[in-house]
Amino acid sequence: MTRPTVMLYVQNLLGIGHLRRAAAVARALVTAGADVAFVSGGMPVPHLPLGGAKMVQLPPIRTEDGNFKVLLDETDTPIDDAFRDARRDRLLALFEELRPAALITELFPFGRRQMRFELLPLLERARQAEWHPQTFSSMRDILVTKPRRDRNQEIVDTLNAYYDAALIHSDPELIRLDRTFPMAAEITVEQHYTGYVVNADDIAVPEADPAATGEVLVSAGGGAVGDRFMPTVARMIPDLPLADRPWRLVTGHHMPSSALARIEAAVPTNAVIERSVPNLPELMAGAALSVSQAGYNTLLELLAARTRAVVVPYEGGVETEQRLRADLLADVGALEVVAEDALTAESLGAAMERARGRSRDAVPSVDLDGARKTAAYVMDRLARR
Template identity: 30%
Template structure:
């Protein structure tokens, strides 16, 4: 079996990790896969058991600066250790392919380890293919200097770009203005989604939900979006007058403890509002919910598409110039797949009204609109690409 090293560094949330781990699961059916991660531990998050996981010393961003948490080593020591470990693992594994998630379209703060890695590969193993794995919307419009860097890095080091979107929804040319300057082949793989199991024990997942509307609320990793959960809890009193309901909230593993405490205080002793940190069964909950309330990150959106659940999304960015969620939301709402609330319009009354209106709307059949087999398509294409067989067209 050919060997693939897949590099995934999640710096603030967990969306990149969730998408990458799903791709890796599919790759493992065809390749020997080594999954490199470098963020903080996420209790309860399971990585593919058939994949060798290489954990770099943890590094992530707080207020735009690197932090190492309670590590005994400083940031610069951790950076040096990571760089050396990456090269050592590369020499041990001798991969046929290196995949870098989101780089070089982002992750430029990690140039200290990624440039030495790709330079080392080019020098010691020139036949190793280097591939970029990219979500549907980059997030922010690149400044001229940054766009120049992206083009230079792609053209100097990369053989292929895997763009994880259905071309009917979003093309690479829609996401990157200077797409014509990219020399590498670009493949639209379809969306990367978790597989729907289709056998859900609703009664066990939703306590005391008989005859009530089941409302699911989540905000991904939890670093942003807590105001959505606060507003939902506050809207419950308004909703109760017209809509008996239960609310299941997942805060995400990175929501600060003081904000979790605030949510629990807002909920008080109301048993129909249940607050948990994280679940590996979010897709199961979404399959059994009457309505989902969330942000509009890539993975949550894919869950909405694959389950067809009624959904209200609030597009929020890590920074004011980050338009990833807004762009995705605008397209989805235009197609009638989601309803949205702008962050500045978020209020208990407005949210309650949205929930009531959405419950009355017939669910559209979203399941056939888009190609949701992106992880499997990626694996099949790479099998042909790395074996030098004729290219499979997935555009």
């Protein structure tokens, strides 16, 4: 049987959460029997496991800051119309070359509005293609709330015009789309809840509880927005619970060099610093305690690893999703939350003590099988086409 080709587009602009979640979906699709072209428009990230999917790197773009207003190329130069036209043409040529049976756009049209210059032409070409590819939007559980009705209407109109379904990587028992998208009822294509996508395929939870001997793990996702959080925690280590344990600080590949220097100057001798690691979920599973930011991938990996955890959600720029997700999981007893603007040695220490008091087995029932279920749904749609 011929393996169908899936073209999966993802654009990370600031952190790496979108890229890692999309990579998990790509791996699951390969396992399910698809050939996957993983089309990345962001800055390259090391240690990205694609499991047989083919990486296609577009000329990379990142955002200048958390407000997502200015887009920069790999030389930190604002992109111009010539750059946009060249990327659009590259993307359209790739579509013609691949002739995919399915096109998946990660987050768009719920986000990444800045990429309309290339995605709307791509979607229009997919709609006109004589082989009639299936088109899916792949989105996380929580959207950054948009107060303007015209912007929300634009999302609805784009979905209804170009897509066959919206794949929502959430457990509907925890949160549904209409919680953060007020016009969900006006979407006419199927809204399919896949469960949460855990980036690590196999997280081996050790039989022995690491509470008594494990290290303290501090992480900041990709690091792009951890430049306040990570140096602050580094300075606090001597005044925190488990201060005499080994500490490991994983800053993230995109941690600014100035912040990395502050971390290096602050940590005690029993702490090690790493820019990035290929096995972060494994480190989580073996840690006595995790202190981290609260991105989608981080929280789901903590749940899968059954790690005692304190999270400090990033709340800068226009971002609201980390705090809402963290609060929802705190409400069901999964972790402890410290607000970013309330981060002190006292508040973090108290949260760490509360987390240490939790049973490792007191993990809420949340659907974490989203990668496999996404692949199964897409492959089923292709088989029934």
